Each structure stands twice: as structure tokens, then as C-alpha cells.
Amino acid sequence: MWATLGKFIVSFLTGGSLEKILDVINQKMDSDVKKEELKADVTETWIKAQASLLVGRTWWFQLLFVIPLGLWWTSVILDSVLGYFSWWNHVTYALPSPLNDWAAWIISALFIVDGSKAVLGRWSK
16 A cells, blocks of 8 residues: 555656656567666666755745645735635734744845856756
8 A cells, every 4th residue: 555655756756757668668669678777777877866855955945835835825926816706704814023034135145146056057958
């Protein structure tokens, strides 16, 4: 049961990309030895990429901070836009004093850093 649940979670998070790649290798290659070597190399590369993603700061930071803050800001925007209608009964409360300022600075810094990475990445090519 736990193995099935684990496979479902991994395939949900990764879109089942490893299984698709291995299926293509099985269909396109003739030699069994080369096929198994290539599958082992692809699997090793995939596992290393997934491990570096999960260990990195970006994944956990986005999961625990950016996504909830984005949902809160979405609620604020919806409340601002739909608040003019009489059928909208929702009220979104502001974050406490220091958190509101910190959130704005951190999200701004993320956009600046990610934007700078994209620009520098294009210049370096």
C-alpha cells in the first residue's frame, strides 16, 4: 500500500517523466545490454536532479512561504475587486505589522533575483 502511495506521489510531483523516458528507451533500442545501461544512466541522472531539487532552498521556501503568501494576496485582490458587489461577503484581513512589510520585501527580492537570473542567463548564451 505504501509503495503504491509513494509511486502515486512521485508521479504526481514529477508528471511521470522518468517512466515515459524509460518507455521510449525500451521501444527505440535493440541491444538489451545497451538498453539497460542507458536506463541506469537516465535513472541516476533523474534521481540526482530530484534530490538536488528537494534539498535546495527554493523548493521548501516556495512551498512554505511563497505559495501561502500568494494565496493570501490573491484573496486580497479578489476581495478588492469583488468587494463592490453586494453578494460578496468575504473580508480578507491584513497580515500583522512586521509580517506585511517583510512579505513585501521578500517577494520583491524574489522577483528581482529571478528576473536578474533570467537576464544574465540570456546574456551569457
